[in-house]
Amino acid sequence: MKVYDTSDIRNVALVGHGDSGKTTLASAALYLAGATKELGSVPDGTAVTDFDEAEIERKVSMSLAVAAAEWKDRKINLIDAPGYPAFIGDAAGAFRAADLVTIVVHAVDGIGVQTERMWEEASRAGLPVMFVVSQLDRERADFDAVLEALRERFGRELTAISLPIGKEASFEGVVSLVDGRAYPAKAGARPADPPADMAESIEKAREKLFDQVAESDDALMEAYLEAGTLTPEQLAAGLARSIAARQMIPVFAASGANLGGVAVWLDAIAEFGPDPTTHPPLKAKRGEEEIEVRTDPSASLLGQVVKTYIDPFAGRISLIRLFGGAAKADQACFNPVTGSAEKLSGLAAPRGKTGEKIPEARAGDIVAAVKLKDTHTGDTLTGDKSDQTVIEPIPFPKPAISYALKTEGDEEKMSSGLQRLAEEDATLRLERDPRTHELMVAGLGVDHLRTILDKLERRFNVKATLEKPKIPYLETITKTAKAQYRHKKQTGGAGQFAEVHLRIEPLPRGAGFQYDSEIFGGAISRNFWPSIEKGIRQVLETGAIAGYPMVDVKAVVYDGKEHPVDSKDVAFQVAGRECFKLAVKEAGPVVLEPIMRVVVTCPDENMGDVLGDLNRRRGKVQGSDSQGGRATIRAEVPMAEMLEYNATLRSLTSGRGSFTMELAHYERVPAEIQQKLVAEFKPQADED
Numbered sequence: 001m002k003v004y005d006t007s008d009i010r011n012v013a014l015v016g017h018g019d020s021g022k023t024t025l026a027s028a029a030l031y032l033a034g035a036t037k038e039l040g041s042v043p044d045g046t047a048v049t050d051f052d053e054a055e056i057e058r059k060v061s062m063s064l065a066v067a068a069a070e071w072k073d074r075k076i077n078l079i080d081a082p083g084y085p086a087f088i089g090d091a092a093g094a095f096r097a098a099d100l101v102t103i104v105v106h107a108v109d110g111i112g113v114q115t116e117r118m119w120e121e122a123s124r125a126g127l128p129v130m131f132v133v134s135q136l137d138r139e140r141a142d143f144d145a146v147l148e149a150l151r152e153r154f155g156r157e158l159t160a161i162s163l164p165i166g167k168e169a170s171f172e173g174v175v176s177l178v179d180g181r182a183y184p185a186k187a188g189a190r191p192a193d194p195p196a197d198m199a200e201s202i203e204k205a206r207e208k209l210f211d212q213v214a215e216s217d218d219a220l221m222e223a224y225l226e227a228g229t230l231t232p233e234q235l236a237a238g239l240a241r242s243i244a245a246r247q248m249i250p251v252f253a254a255s256g257a258n259l260g261g262v263a264v265w266l267d268a269i270a271e272f273g274p275d276p277t278t279h280p281p282l283k284a285k286r287g288e289e290e291i292e293v294r295t296d297p298s299a300s301l302l303g304q305v306v307k308t309y310i311d312p313f314a315g316r317i318s319l320i321r322l323f324g325g326a327a328k329a330d331q332a333c334f335n336p337v338t339g340s341a342e343k344l345s346g347l348a349a350p351r352g353k354t355g356e357k358i359p360e361a362r363a364g365d366i367v368a369a370v371k372l373k374d375t376h377t378g379d380t381l382t383g384d385k386s387d388q389t390v391i392e393p394i395p396f397p398k399p400a401i402s403y404a405l406k407t408e409g410d411e412e413k414m415s416s417g418l419q420r421l422a423e424e425d426a427t428l429r430l431e432r433d434p435r436t437h438e439l440m441v442a443g444l445g446v447d448h449l450r451t452i453l454d455k456l457e458r459r460f461n462v463k464a465t466l467e468k469p470k471i472p473y474l475e476t477i478t479k480t481a482k483a484q485y486r487h488k489k490q491t492g493g494a495g496q497f498a499e500v501h502l503r504i505e506p507l508p509r510g511a512g513f514q515y516d517s518e519i520f521g522g523a524i525s526r527n528f529w530p531s532i533e534k535g536i537r538q539v540l541e542t543g544a545i546a547g548y549p550m551v552d553v554k555a556v557v558y559d560g561k562e563h564p565v566d567s568k569d570v571a572f573q574v575a576g577r578e579c580f581k582l583a584v585k586e587a588g589p590v591v592l593e594p595i596m597r598v599v600v601t602c603p604d605e606n607m608g609d610v611l612g613d614l615n616r617r618r619g620k621v622q623g624s625d626s627q628g629g630r631a632t633i634r635a636e637v638p639m640a641e642m643l644e645y646n647a648t649l650r651s652l653t654s655g656r657g658s659f660t661m662e663l664a665h666y667e668r669v670p671a672e673i674q675q676k677l678v679a680e681f682k683p684q685a686d687e688d
Contacts, residue, residue: 001068001349001356004075006297006364010273011077011321013098015091015122017112018084018658020104021134023047023061024256026078029266032187032259033069033076035351039259049080051353054454062451063424064090064307066097066319066366068349068356074270075349077366083114085660086447089427091118092396093306093377095125097321097366099279100243100269102130107141107255110149111627113601113660119154126280128243128273130250132265136164137171137255147251149627157249159212160205162264164253165195174253174261177206178235178268185260210235216242239272276364282323283392284380293391297363299324301333301383304391306366308377310420311353312459315371319350320381323391326362327369335372336388337379346370377426396426399442400596400661401639403449404433404467415439417460421452428452433470440470445661446646471593471640473548473677474666478588480505485579486561487571498571500524500532500579501559504587507552509666513540514554524560528572532557535576544584546591546674547681555580591674594639597664599632600649602657607631609652617641618670636664640673 014022027040027047040047045056049065061082069076081094095101101122105115122129133146143164151158162174165182173184180202181191194202213235214224220238224230230238242248250268254261281292293302302324309317320327327333329347334340348355350368361367375381380391407414415430418441422428429442443449449466456462482503489496507514515533524532533555540550560575598619602610604626610633614621619637626632642661649657669677 001070001075001358003358003360003362004365006277006295006362007275008073009075009077009276009362009364010269011079011097011099011276011364011366012269012273013079013081013091013094013101013127014104015081015094015101015114015118016083016104017106017109017114018060018082019109020083020106020112020115021256022083022104023049023080025104025132025134025254025262025265026067026080026256028256028259028262029071029076029078030067030069030351032263032266033071035067035069048352049078053458054451060084060087062087063309064093064319065352066307066350066368067352068366071266072270075365076266076269077350079366084447085114085658086445086451088114088117088660089397089425089444090307091121092394093319093426095121095127096304096394097306097319098127099274099276099364100130101127102132102265104132104134105146105150107133107136107143107146108138110146110630111153113599113632113658116153116632117599117660128246128278130243130252130265130268131158132252132254132261134254134256136167136253136260137169137258139168141168141171143253150251152627154249157212157247158251159209159248160253161209161250161268162253162261163198163202163205164261165198171255171258171260174264175202176264176267177202177209178239179232180206183261183264185255185258187259212248213238213242216245216247236271239268240274243272244274244278279323279364284389286387286389291389293323293389295323295364297325299363300387301325301327301331301381302387302389302391303327303381304394305372305375305377305379305381306394308423310424314346316423318369318372318375320367320369322361322363322365322367324363325383326360327367328360329358333381333383334385334387335375335379335381336390338374338376340374341385342372342375342381344369376423394426397444397662399427399429400444400663401446401449401469401643402429402440402442402472403469404438405441405464406467407462407464409462411439413460414456414462414464417456417462418452420460421455425452438467441466442472446643469643473546473594473669474592475543475545475548475550476552476590476592477504477506477584478590481583481587483579483582483586484559485575485582487575487578489571495563495566496568496571496574497561497563497566498528498575499561500557500572500575502576502579502583503556503558504580504583505554505556506587507554509552511552513537513551516554516556518556518558519560524557524562524572525567528562528567528569529557531569531572532576535573535578536580538573538577539580539584543681544581545589545681546677548591548677550584551592555583591669591677592666593669593673595636595664595667596639596642596661598635598637598642598659598661600635600657600659601630601632602649602653604629604631606653606657607633610649610657613648613652617645638667638669639663
């Protein structure tokens with residue numbers, strides 16, 4: 001593969017609801033472009049971008065994959081992102097790497113939960129969007145119905161760029177509205193005249209397309225009104241401009257399985273798709289200076305790792321989006337996040353689990369490098385140590401649920417295996433419970449964590465089970481309170497003495513912990529102030545009333561006493577800890593529970609049952625709507641009530657419902673639940 005200039009690179013994220021046909025579309029594109037000799041198939045386990053054993057077995061995309069193809073003198077990096085809620089976290093890496101988003105929509109099922117979510121994420125990232133209505137060869141596929149539903153949901157800017165020829169099993173290609181020609185569903189087929197019976201619908205659709213493109217620019221509108229049409233050059237320029245500015249959202253008809261419409265979609269990406277220099281600026285820091293980063297081929301080397309794989313043979317494989325300069329094979333570089341010198345070994349244009357070695361890649365490209373020593377997903381790479389630029393972190397979703405892990409085997413081996421898996425999955429968190437010392441694993445949901453355990457067994461031969469999930473409750477206070485505590489201990493030798501007077505105040509939610517001193521006149525020497533804080537932080541970690549971390553508290557030491565001989569660090573740690581506990585008891589302590597933002601999609605006939613069930617779970621419905629026979633319900637529900645929701649929703653909807661869940665905020669738990677949590681913690685607290 002040749003080295004492509006920045007202007008000739010196209011980075012396209014393929015996102016959407018699960019089973020919408022993203023991976024099949026990518027496989028078809030790679031085959032038509034000559035990047036693969038055979039058409040990859042998800043059912044057959046030969047899809048290029050589904051290469052993990054678990055993906056092949058379950059026939060579901062579980063992680064981000066990139067595959068490069070060459071089309072019409074452009075290099076197109078297809079970034080295939082998972083669509084199921086359990087694995088949707090990897091889509092964040094796709095949005096960071098991409099300059100254009102293609103949202104794939106099932107031609108039968110229509111808009112799903114993830115369709116909406118991916119639209120919102122693309123909007124948040126400021127990226128241009130295309131839609132592909134895929135699987136048009138399926139029974140009951142209806143392009144017109146899906147197009148109308150998309151327009152109702154996402155705006156009238158959505159405009160068809162191609163129309164299907166035939167329906168369902170008779171789908172045999174598309175008509176491109178750019179040139180008015182028919183493109184048969186066959187590799188290497190030449191454009192032909194469209195069917196005569198489509199003449200009227202083609203004319204109307206082309207007129208709508210030309211109108212919308214002309215409206216994007218005053219000069220173009222003037223030329224259009226004068227000539228009554230647009231030249232191919234004017235249309236191409238107008239399409240490129242309006243797509244990049246999100247003034248028009250193109251919609252394509254396609255079926256990856258029979259190749260129909262895929263070439264027209266690729267043509268549009270190559271001819272009208274934005275190049276990497278259009279990527280919205282990213283926030284970054286250079287030392288203490290805040291700066292903006294844009295894709296710039298004239299700058300020095302700058303890249304960010306968007307995905308990491310751990311291969312049993314090659315070791316760590318890093319996918320890097322380049323934002324500045326050029327990367328050369330075996331080039332030395334630097335990671336300012338970890339302070340590590342690195343080397344771009346095995347530089348390649350990625351293609352699923354393999355890649356084509358390249359001597360160089362320029363700004364805007366996505367490359368794979370192997371065996372980076374201390375570089376992880378989200379880290380920045382620069383040309384050398386003198387460049388301390390750090391690009392803002394990739395906004396991966398935070399884990400929504402936490403479980404304890406048990407194994408009958410080697411726990412150290414289990415922990416090591418999970419650490420390796422966490423390198424691949426930026427939404428996976430591992431930690432030790434400070435009170436129970438259990439190994440905890442946190443992820444996006446039960447299905448996500450079960451998949452992690454499946455990988456743990458496959459790759460590391462370690463069997464583990466999920467124990468009852470631990471809800472990540474928090475503690476805080478609701479009012480200001482004061483306390484004082486004297487610690488005095490005499491053991492025959494040197495004694496211990498410390499007296500602390502403390503005031504604590506509630507802080508706004510999310511403020512964390514603040515520590516201050518109002519001591520004047522040397523009642524407590526300055527060198528003991530950190531000791532008091534250390535004692536307080538011990539309580540913050542373990543909790544004061546129910547055993548959960550305490551947040552959003554300000555602690556102020558305003559007086560105290562010390563002894564010239566017996567006062568020491570440990571004495572003030574104890575005094576600070578115990579004084580803080582006393583103050584908390586008087587400060588209206590409460591337990592906070594995580595509230596999840598839940599979006600449920602289900603058939604209209606199941607909407608009442610789903611709403612009733614959410615209400616029983618202490619949920620607060622935020623809104624609902626219905627389109628195309630499917631209802632979308634948005635609610636906020638306590639995490640404690642959502643642990644087994646997957647099975648319940650499956651039962652309520654006969655398997656036709658789906659949902660997403662992410663952390664929204666924390667709220668105070670009802671009094672009866674707090675009493676129960678405090679009662680459960682008291683025996684442990686007494687023992688401690």
